[in-house]
Amino acid sequence: MYIITVLLVVLATCYGAPHKSKEPVACGYDSCNLGQADKLNVHIVAHTHDDVGWLKTVDQYFYGARNNIQHAGVQYIIDSVIQSLVQNPDRRFIYVEMAFFWRWWNQQTDDMQATVKGLVNDGRLEFISGGWCMNDEAATHYNSIIDQHTLGFEFLKNRFGECARPKIGWQIDPFGHSRELASLFAQMGFDGLFFGRADYQDYEQRNKTKTMEMVWKASDNLDRKSWLFTGLLPNGYGPPGGFCFDTFCGDQPIMDDPRLHDYNVPEKVNAFINAAHDEVRGFATNHIIMTMGSDFQFENANEWFKNLDKLIRYVNAQQVNGSDVNVFYSTPSCYLYALNKAGHTWTTKTDDFFPYAHHPHGFWTGYFTSRAALKRFERYSNNIFQAARQLNAFSGVNDRDSLFPLHEALGVAQHHDAVSGTEKQQVADDYAMRLQYGIDRAFEVINASIAKLITKPEKPAPMTPQFLCPYLNISECLPIEKAERFTLTLYNPTVHVRTHFVRIPVTNDYTVKGPDGQIIMTNLLKIPQATFSIPGRKSFAEVQLEFRTVLPALGFNTYFFEPKSDQESLIKNIVNEKISTNAACILQNQKVRVEFDEAGNLKQITNLEKSIVVPITQDFFYYQSFPGNNSRSEFQASGAYIFRPVAQTPSPLSTTRKITCVQTDTYQSAQIIINDWVSQQISIHDAQSVVEVEWTVGPIDIKDSVGKEIIVRYDTDIKSDKKYYTDANGREILERVRDFRPTWNYTIAEPVSGNYYPINSRIYIKEAGRQLTVLTDRSEGGGSINDGSIEILVHRRTLYDDSLGVGEPLNETAYDTGLVVRGRHWLIIETPEKSALSHRVVAQDLYMAAIPTFSLIKSTYEEYSQNYRTTWSAVTESLPLNVHLLTFDLQEITAENIGKYLVRVEHYFENNEDTDYSKPALVDLQTLFTQGKITDMVELTLGANLELKDLNRLQWTTADGKSSKSSKSSLFKESNSLKATTIILNPMEIKTFLISVQ
Structure with a gap:
C-alpha cells in the first residue's frame, strides 16, 4: 500500500503548471571553469549513481529502507548534498535520476525549493541526462526511451526552466551501448555522451591509442544531425584508487594537520598528481575527468566535499613548485565544453558497443533475454499507454493525472536493472506491480474516452463499462465465459487501416456481428492442449472464436457476440476443419506454403508470390549454464547478466515430437508438442504472408540440477557468409x-x-534473392552461430549467481513451480530488396497492437447500435504507409478552448531500404485534427523541451577534417507549394511539435 500511496502523492507535480524562478546568474557553459592552457586540467565531477531499483525497490532505495540488503537512502543523499553546496560556493554536483529527484522535490518546503533553484541557476547543481532513469540500452525500445526522457525533461523545465535543461548523456552503468540511443540523444539536442563500460579489449586498445573520446556517427540515415561526441570514462564511474572519501570507502581521508602523527598531505598530493599523469596517457588533450562518487554515495556529503576541498587546495598549491596539475570542481558539461574549445580533431565511430565483456569469459549477453515475461509485460504496458494517450487526446477527456502512474512506472521500468532483468526477484515483482497499477489507472482514461467517443450525441445513453482481459495470451477471459451477450471493441493505435485477426476464448458458440450488423464468418478452434496445463490458468474455455477484421486508422470497431439460435445455425459458418495427427501436412494460403514432415519437423517455407523456396528446420535446444564460482575468468558462471554455456553446441530438448495440424479455409496451424514443458503452434492466416510461431516454454526442468538456456533455432541453406x-x-x-x-x-x-x-x-540473414527475417514480440538475445542459421534465446533458468551484484540466480518461479513464458516470433521469406516493406510494417503493427476491450451487455445488436457508434476513426484518411504516429498527447486545454498537443511523427524506413517507401513522405498534420483547426505549430527537439530554432549544439571536427555542423530542419518551408500544416519527413527522421488547435 505504501507504494501506491507514493504514486498518488501530488501527481500534478510532474505534469502540472511550471513554477516561476529567478533569472539565472550563470548556468550552463557560461558558468564553466575551462582551466589553464599550460596545465593538465583535472575536472572533478562529484556525483552519485542511484539505481532506480536493483537489490531494493525504487521506494526502498529512496527512503533507505531494508538497509540489511544494501545501505542506500537517496533522500538523505540529496539532503546532504544540498546542504554541502550551500556551505561552499565553489562546490558543484550533478544529479541524474529524476525518478528519485521528483520524489524528493515533492517533500520539500517552499524555502528549500527556492534554495535548490538558486543552486541550479548558478550552475552549481547540474542535471545530467535528465531522464526518469539511466535507461538500459539493449532491451529498451526507442519509443519508451523517448518517453522516459520526455517525462524527466518536462519535470525539469516546469520546475527550473532553461538552466536545468540537460545537455549531456550520462550512461555510466549500462552494460553495452546502443548506437540508436546516441542518435536519439543527438536529436534531443545533447552535445555529448559519457559512459563507463566498454569491452575490455576495446578499452585497452583505446587507452593505448588515445582514442577514449570520439565523434560517434550514430545513424546511417540522419547524417550530422546524429553525430554525438562520446567519451569513455577512465575509472568506470568511480574515483581513482586511493581517493574514495565516502563513508563506506576504505581509503584514508586527507589528514592535513602537521601537528598530528597521521599527517598525509604530501603522499596524498603526490599520489593524485601521479594518478592524473597516468590517466592523461589515454586521452588526447590537456583536460581529463575524474568522477568522484559511486553507487548511492554522498549520504554524508560533508565527508566527500571536505576532503575534495582539501585535495584541490593542496594539489594546486604545488604549481609554485613546478607541478602542471590544475584541479577544480567541474561537471560533465563543463569538461565537454573544455574539450570543444581545445581545438582537437577527433576520431569517429560508426558501429555500436555490443556485446560487452569485462573479461574473456564474461560476456554480458544473458540479460538480453533475462526475465522474458517482464520484458514482454513492459512492451504490453507501453502499448496500453500509447493508446490511452491517444484516446485521452481525441476524446478530450483531458485526464493526464490518471495517465501519470503508468508513465512513471514505464519510466522506472526502463532502468538498466529493470527491463534488463538484472534485479532481485522481489524488485522484479515490484516493477510488475507498478506497471499493473499504472495500467489500471490508465484504463480509467480508456474507459472514459471510449464511453465519450462511442456514445451518439443525440442519444446519450449510459454506457456499460469496458474491461481488459490481460490473460488472452493464455486463452483466458473469465468475465465473458458465462456471458450471454458481450461486445468486443478493438482500438487501432496506428495511422493506417490494418487487418487484424481476433482470437477469443469462449465456453459457448456465438454469432458475431460486425460494426455494420453483418454476421462475420468465424472459426471455432480447439485451444491447444498445452495451454490447459499452464500454471495459474483458471479458464474453463476449451475453444476459441477466430475471425478476420479490418480496423480503421486511429479508430475502433465494435463486435457484437450473442448466442446462436436454431435459425441462425442455418446461416452460421460451418468450419471445414481438417485435423491430422502425426502425419505430414502442408499449411498454405494465397501467399505462403509451410511444409512439415510426419515427425513434426518444419521442412520448407515458400513465398508463393515470389517463388522463393527456403528449406528450413526449426527446433528448441538448450545450453547448459556454466556453474562456475566466479573466482577467475575461466570460472565465470552464467547468471542474470552473463550468458556462458558449458558447451558451444546446444542439446536438443527432445528427439521426438507430436504434431497436430488444423486446417480451415481461413486459418491453418501446426500444433507441436516438443516435451512436457515445451510446445509451439505454427500458424498462417488467410491472405497473409507472415508465418506466426507461438511458443510456450516452462517450467524449465531443473530436476537434474542443471541450469538451462532455451533457444529456438531456425536453420536454412541461405549462404549468409558470417553476416547477420x-x-x-x-x-x-x-x-x-x-x-x-x-x-x-x-x-x-x-x-x-x-x-x-x-x-x-x-533479426535476419540474407543472400542474393532470399532473406529470412524473424520478428520478436519483446527484446531477446540471439545471433547466427553458423551460416544460414538464426538462434534466439527465449527463456533462462540458472542455478548460480554470476557474482556481478544481484546476489541470486535467475531462477524465476510462479505457482510453486518454474515460470512459464509464452511468446511469439513471426517469420518472413522475401527478397532482400522488398523485405523492408514486410518487416517494417509488420513490426510496427506488432509493437502498436490493437487494444481489445470488452463489455457485458443485455441489449440486442439493434438496440445497441441505435444508442452507440459501432465504428469510429479520428482521421478521414490514413497517413502514408511509411509514416508512424509516435506520440499523440494532449498537454492542456486553455480557457480559450485551445488544445495544446505534443505530436511526434516519424518516417520509419531507412535510406535505400525500399524503392518506394524510402522516399521522403509528405504529412499534413491537420489530418490528425478533424474536429478542430491548427492555429499554431512549434517544432521542438526530440525531448520536447526546447524549440528547434533555439538549438545550438557544439560543433566538432573529425580527424578527416569534416565538421559536425548540420543544417537545421526547416519548419514548413521545404517547398513553397506546401500547406502551412504539411511537413516533409526523410527516412528515419522524427519530428516533434507542440500544436495548438482551436
Missing part, C-alpha cells in the same frame, strides 16, 4: 559479422555468447 543483421532499439538495422569487431582485433573466447546481440524487434 539486428535492429537497434527497434529502429535502424546494424550488420553483424560473426567473430569480428569493426574497431579492434577480436580474440575469440566464447564462440556463442560472444556473437549474441540484442534483438529488440527483428
Whole structure:
C-alpha cells in the first residue's frame, strides 16, 4: 500500500503548471571553469549513481529502507548534498535520476525549493541526462526511451526552466551501448555522451591509442544531425584508487594537520598528481575527468566535499613548485565544453558497443533475454499507454493525472536493472506491480474516452463499462465465459487501416456481428492442449472464436457476440476443419506454403508470390549454464547478466515430437508438442504472408540440477557468409559479422555468447534473392552461430549467481513451480530488396497492437447500435504507409478552448531500404485534427523541451577534417507549394511539435 500511496502523492507535480524562478546568474557553459592552457586540467565531477531499483525497490532505495540488503537512502543523499553546496560556493554536483529527484522535490518546503533553484541557476547543481532513469540500452525500445526522457525533461523545465535543461548523456552503468540511443540523444539536442563500460579489449586498445573520446556517427540515415561526441570514462564511474572519501570507502581521508602523527598531505598530493599523469596517457588533450562518487554515495556529503576541498587546495598549491596539475570542481558539461574549445580533431565511430565483456569469459549477453515475461509485460504496458494517450487526446477527456502512474512506472521500468532483468526477484515483482497499477489507472482514461467517443450525441445513453482481459495470451477471459451477450471493441493505435485477426476464448458458440450488423464468418478452434496445463490458468474455455477484421486508422470497431439460435445455425459458418495427427501436412494460403514432415519437423517455407523456396528446420535446444564460482575468468558462471554455456553446441530438448495440424479455409496451424514443458503452434492466416510461431516454454526442468538456456533455432541453406543483421532499439538495422569487431582485433573466447546481440524487434540473414527475417514480440538475445542459421534465446533458468551484484540466480518461479513464458516470433521469406516493406510494417503493427476491450451487455445488436457508434476513426484518411504516429498527447486545454498537443511523427524506413517507401513522405498534420483547426505549430527537439530554432549544439571536427555542423530542419518551408500544416519527413527522421488547435 505504501507504494501506491507514493504514486498518488501530488501527481500534478510532474505534469502540472511550471513554477516561476529567478533569472539565472550563470548556468550552463557560461558558468564553466575551462582551466589553464599550460596545465593538465583535472575536472572533478562529484556525483552519485542511484539505481532506480536493483537489490531494493525504487521506494526502498529512496527512503533507505531494508538497509540489511544494501545501505542506500537517496533522500538523505540529496539532503546532504544540498546542504554541502550551500556551505561552499565553489562546490558543484550533478544529479541524474529524476525518478528519485521528483520524489524528493515533492517533500520539500517552499524555502528549500527556492534554495535548490538558486543552486541550479548558478550552475552549481547540474542535471545530467535528465531522464526518469539511466535507461538500459539493449532491451529498451526507442519509443519508451523517448518517453522516459520526455517525462524527466518536462519535470525539469516546469520546475527550473532553461538552466536545468540537460545537455549531456550520462550512461555510466549500462552494460553495452546502443548506437540508436546516441542518435536519439543527438536529436534531443545533447552535445555529448559519457559512459563507463566498454569491452575490455576495446578499452585497452583505446587507452593505448588515445582514442577514449570520439565523434560517434550514430545513424546511417540522419547524417550530422546524429553525430554525438562520446567519451569513455577512465575509472568506470568511480574515483581513482586511493581517493574514495565516502563513508563506506576504505581509503584514508586527507589528514592535513602537521601537528598530528597521521599527517598525509604530501603522499596524498603526490599520489593524485601521479594518478592524473597516468590517466592523461589515454586521452588526447590537456583536460581529463575524474568522477568522484559511486553507487548511492554522498549520504554524508560533508565527508566527500571536505576532503575534495582539501585535495584541490593542496594539489594546486604545488604549481609554485613546478607541478602542471590544475584541479577544480567541474561537471560533465563543463569538461565537454573544455574539450570543444581545445581545438582537437577527433576520431569517429560508426558501429555500436555490443556485446560487452569485462573479461574473456564474461560476456554480458544473458540479460538480453533475462526475465522474458517482464520484458514482454513492459512492451504490453507501453502499448496500453500509447493508446490511452491517444484516446485521452481525441476524446478530450483531458485526464493526464490518471495517465501519470503508468508513465512513471514505464519510466522506472526502463532502468538498466529493470527491463534488463538484472534485479532481485522481489524488485522484479515490484516493477510488475507498478506497471499493473499504472495500467489500471490508465484504463480509467480508456474507459472514459471510449464511453465519450462511442456514445451518439443525440442519444446519450449510459454506457456499460469496458474491461481488459490481460490473460488472452493464455486463452483466458473469465468475465465473458458465462456471458450471454458481450461486445468486443478493438482500438487501432496506428495511422493506417490494418487487418487484424481476433482470437477469443469462449465456453459457448456465438454469432458475431460486425460494426455494420453483418454476421462475420468465424472459426471455432480447439485451444491447444498445452495451454490447459499452464500454471495459474483458471479458464474453463476449451475453444476459441477466430475471425478476420479490418480496423480503421486511429479508430475502433465494435463486435457484437450473442448466442446462436436454431435459425441462425442455418446461416452460421460451418468450419471445414481438417485435423491430422502425426502425419505430414502442408499449411498454405494465397501467399505462403509451410511444409512439415510426419515427425513434426518444419521442412520448407515458400513465398508463393515470389517463388522463393527456403528449406528450413526449426527446433528448441538448450545450453547448459556454466556453474562456475566466479573466482577467475575461466570460472565465470552464467547468471542474470552473463550468458556462458558449458558447451558451444546446444542439446536438443527432445528427439521426438507430436504434431497436430488444423486446417480451415481461413486459418491453418501446426500444433507441436516438443516435451512436457515445451510446445509451439505454427500458424498462417488467410491472405497473409507472415508465418506466426507461438511458443510456450516452462517450467524449465531443473530436476537434474542443471541450469538451462532455451533457444529456438531456425536453420536454412541461405549462404549468409558470417553476416547477420539486428535492429537497434527497434529502429535502424546494424550488420553483424560473426567473430569480428569493426574497431579492434577480436580474440575469440566464447564462440556463442560472444556473437549474441540484442534483438529488440527483428533479426535476419540474407543472400542474393532470399532473406529470412524473424520478428520478436519483446527484446531477446540471439545471433547466427553458423551460416544460414538464426538462434534466439527465449527463456533462462540458472542455478548460480554470476557474482556481478544481484546476489541470486535467475531462477524465476510462479505457482510453486518454474515460470512459464509464452511468446511469439513471426517469420518472413522475401527478397532482400522488398523485405523492408514486410518487416517494417509488420513490426510496427506488432509493437502498436490493437487494444481489445470488452463489455457485458443485455441489449440486442439493434438496440445497441441505435444508442452507440459501432465504428469510429479520428482521421478521414490514413497517413502514408511509411509514416508512424509516435506520440499523440494532449498537454492542456486553455480557457480559450485551445488544445495544446505534443505530436511526434516519424518516417520509419531507412535510406535505400525500399524503392518506394524510402522516399521522403509528405504529412499534413491537420489530418490528425478533424474536429478542430491548427492555429499554431512549434517544432521542438526530440525531448520536447526546447524549440528547434533555439538549438545550438557544439560543433566538432573529425580527424578527416569534416565538421559536425548540420543544417537545421526547416519548419514548413521545404517547398513553397506546401500547406502551412504539411511537413516533409526523410527516412528515419522524427519530428516533434507542440500544436495548438482551436
